[in-house]
Amino acid sequence: MSTAIDTLIFDLSTTTLREANQALHAEDLTGEVLITNPRGAHAVAAGVDAEVQITVEGHVGYYAAGMNKHAAITITGNAGVGVAENMMSGRVHVQGNASQSAGATAHGGMLVIDGDAAARCGISMKGVDIIVGGSIGHMSAFMAQSGRLVVRGDAGEALGDSIYEARLFVRGEVSSLGADCIPKPMSQEHHSELRELLDAAGYSDDDTRDYTRYGSARRLYHFRVDNAASY
Amino acid sequence: MTTRSDMRAARGLRESATFDRATIADIRRAAETGVYDIRGGGSKRRLPHFDDLLFLGASMSRYPLEGYRERCGTDVVLGARYAENPLHLDIPVTIAGMSFGALSGRAKEALGRGASAVGTSTTTGDGGMTNEERRQSKTLVYQYLPSRYGMNPDHLRMADAIEVVLGQGAKPGGGGMLLGQKITERVAEMRTLPVGIDQRSACRHPDWTGPDDLTIKIQELREITDWKVPVYIKVGASRTYYDVKLAVHAGADVVVVDGMQGSTAATQEVFIEHVGIPTLAAVPQAACALRELGVEREVQLIVSGGIRTGADVAKALALGADAVAIGSAALIALGDNDPDYAEEYEQLGSAAGFFDDYQDGRDPTGITTQDPELQKRLDPETAGRRLANYLQVMTMEAQTIARACGKSHVNHLEPEDLVALTVESAAMAKVPLAGTDWIPGGAVGHH
Numbered sequence: 001m002s003t004a005i006d007t008l009i010f011d012l013s014t015t016t017l018r019e020a021n022q023a024l025h026a027e028d029l030t031g032e033v034l035i036t037n038p039r040g041a042h043a044v045a046a047g048v049d050a051e052v053q054i055t056v057e058g059h060v061g062y063y064a065a066g067m068n069k070h071a072a073i074t075i076t077g078n079a080g081v082g083v084a085e086n087m088m089s090g091r092v093h094v095q096g097n098a099s100q101s102a103g104a105t106a107h108g109g110m111l112v113i114d115g116d117a118a119a120r121c122g123i124s125m126k127g128v129d130i131i132v133g134g135s136i137g138h139m140s141a142f143m144a145q146s147g148r149l150v151v152r153g154d155a156g157e158a159l160g161d162s163i164y165e166a167r168l169f170v171r172g173e174v175s176s177l178g179a180d181c182i183p184k185p186m187s188q189e190h191h192s193e194l195r196e197l198l199d200a201a202g203y204s205d206d207d208t209r210d211y212t213r214y215g216s217a218r219r220l221y222h223f224r225v226d227n228a229a230s231y
Numbered sequence: 232m233t234t235r236s237d238m239r240a241a242r243g244l245r246e247s248a249t250f251d252r253a254t255i256a257d258i259r260r261a262a263e264t265g266v267y268d269i270r271g272g273g274s275k276r277r278l279p280h281f282d283d284l285l286f287l288g289a290s291m292s293r294y295p296l297e298g299y300r301e302r303c304g305t306d307v308v309l310g311a312r313y314a315e316n317p318l319h320l321d322i323p324v325t326i327a328g329m330s331f332g333a334l335s336g337r338a339k340e341a342l343g344r345g346a347s348a349v350g351t352s353t354t355t356g357d358g359g360m361t362n363e364e365r366r367q368s369k370t371l372v373y374q375y376l377p378s379r380y381g382m383n384p385d386h387l388r389m390a391d392a393i394e395v396v397l398g399q400g401a402k403p404g405g406g407g408m409l410l411g412q413k414i415t416e417r418v419a420e421m422r423t424l425p426v427g428i429d430q431r432s433a434c435r436h437p438d439w440t441g442p443d444d445l446t447i448k449i450q451e452l453r454e455i456t457d458w459k460v461p462v463y464i465k466v467g468a469s470r471t472y473y474d475v476k477l478a479v480h481a482g483a484d485v486v487v488v489d490g491m492q493g494s495t496a497a498t499q500e501v502f503i504e505h506v507g508i509p510t511l512a513a514v515p516q517a518a519c520a521l522r523e524l525g526v527e528r529e530v531q532l533i534v535s536g537g538i539r540t541g542a543d544v545a546k547a548l549a550l551g552a553d554a555v556a557i558g559s560a561a562l563i564a565l566g567d568n569d570p571d572y573a574e575e576y577e578q579l580g581s582a583a584g585f586f587d588d589y590q591d592g593r594d595p596t597g598i599t600t601q602d603p604e605l606q607k608r609l610d611p612e613t614a615g616r617r618l619a620n621y622l623q624v625m626t627m628e629a630q631t632i633a634r635a636c637g638k639s640h641v642n643h644l645e646p647e648d649l650v651a652l653t654v655e656s657a658a659m660a661k662v663p664l665a666g667t668d669w670i671p672g673g674a675v676g677h678h
Binding site: 017018021022025042043046047049061062063066067069081082085086088100101104105107120123124126127142143145146162164165221222223 | 266378379382383384385387388410411422423424425428429431433437438439444447448450451454455456457458
């Protein structure tokens with residue numbers, strides 16, 4: 001660990017992950033942090049609870065930026081399973097691709113993935129905004145409760161299965177919709193909402209009219225025997 | 232006295248053992264409603280259980296300790312394997328995970344009060360941690376569940392231990408269910424769900440599958456909490472020998488095994504009665520797995536599912552548990568199934584002593600409900616005192632047995648102190664049938 005002007009630097013080829021994460025949990029943490037040589041390590045910058053800017057140079061393993069609060073975390077490479085899982089607030093930006101369960105169960109904040117995201121993107125999301133530059137895999141937004149998921153590419157099979165109140169916006173093809181997930185009309189409110197999300201993620205050139213909104217038909221909110229075939 | 236059933240027998244009427252009255256009622260109910268039965272509680276059928284074991288008290292070849300005079304320790308340390316701050320509990324009886332949502336806020340508070348009064352831990356449940364229970368629980372275990380309802384890293388950091396829940400004894404392989412009548416505004420807000428919907432909790436974790444992923448998940452939880460607090464893994468009893476080994480490999484400090492008598496707030500009756508194995512069959516498998524890995528006592532084993540008395544506690548410990556957890560028994564101590572509410576139970580179509588419609592939200596005792604009026608019936612201080620009394624009685628009972636077996640600490644009890652009353656229980660518990668040296672069945676782990 002060394003300090004260069006205002007930037008804390010952790011080189012994970014010489015510093016342990018434990019040391020780095022412990023330092024990132026310091027109560028008075030502010031400013032900028034650079035993490036180099038992550039080499040696929042798991043739980044990089046997990047559990048940060050501070051207004052701090054963290055850049056991770058390279059690829060990370062599972063649960064990078066897990067449970068983030070307040071921090072703005074940029075990962076310049078690809079991210080493994082569960083990036084920004086259960087994020088509460090702040091912003092996580094993956095410049096490469098993300099593996100499964102990106103943004104799983106996250107309650108708040110914004111997750112931007114420039115590349116593609118694999119299966120189960122936004123699974124059980126609880127208020128987070130997720131914007132994916134490319135496409136997403138199957139079973140994405142499964143049981144998604146709240147928040148917004150924007151996909152600039154295509155979505156895999158069973159999108160939004162058993163979805164609750166989350167809003168999904170997809171520009172490309174959807175292989176299939178999951179149980180109780182339906183296309184919905186885009187009102188002016190939805191265009192503005194999507195516009196804000198795209199602008200915030202740096203995709204200002206997109207035309208919101210190219211997107212389709214999906215959400216819950218709310219037919220499965222109450223257990224009824226007539227719906228048995230849908231479960 | 233001639234009973235009505237005697238009179239029927241005299242007339243040659245014979246009730247079917249296969250189609251008994253409960254079965255007939257079930258078929259009729261299914262035919263009428265077209266829906267399976269959902270209820271709370273655990274398995275109600277007769278199962279091989281701790282009642283089928285007996286202790287061999289000391290006599291000539293062993294000598295006992297003096298009751299009330301000679302010390303018999305009851306404390307237990309949980310989670311010293313990797314955690315900087317393991318739990319040190321005064322008694323080996325803990326309170327199992329039960330959610331705010333399934334239970335009222337006052338019931339959760341009462342559990343915290345009772346547990347804290349006697350120096351043991353209580354546990355959150357699906358739906359997150361409430362301020363009441365954190366405030367009233369000296370030692371609080373935070374459950375990390377598949378649904379992640381209310382999962383908050385601040386609460387994770389406020390917890391004294393983390394319990395990663397893979398399943399529960401009432402429904403290994405099943406998720407949760409909280410019906411609309413219990414999804415009040417507060418519950419809905421904590422779980423980020425619309426008010427009044429029938430809520431399902433996932434049966435699988437959303438961001439890991441399999442034991443190798445779980446290892447990494449536990450690493451993340453430890454990194455987030457700076458390796459301070461113990462991490463438990465809870466499994467419903469099924470393939471217990473293998474599950475416990477995998478849990479140890481995944482990095483658990485403590486393994487919790489919940490047998491099929493363990494309760495739930497709501498699930499299908501068919502699940503409760505037909506999936507999972509009895510607690511008695513699970514404990515020796517878990518103990519054997521820990522022994523084979525050389526982590527006995529280093530990784531602690533907590534056993535739950537049908538623990539009712541100090542005798543059950545002593546038997547679980549003798550078979551290899553380090554501590555037990557109670558759920559149903561704790562609720563009964565708070566006042567669940569109170570005969571004072573007999574009439575109201577009847578109005579609900581149930582009876583005091585039989586009530587298991589915890590899913591329904593109309594519990595007259597105010598324990599398993601979110602109804603604001605019913606909740607007021609439970610005074611958390613009184614109920615907490617009742618629970619503390621009950622926990623003390625269980626502990627004293629376990630000590631009584633331990634002293635009789637010549638043990639100066641309840642955790643010195645061992646399988647050698649036990650015999651079985653039935654062939655089934657001998658095979659499951661791996662202790663000899665009383666009066667013989669016969670332990671039927673194959674060794675654990677080689678099946």
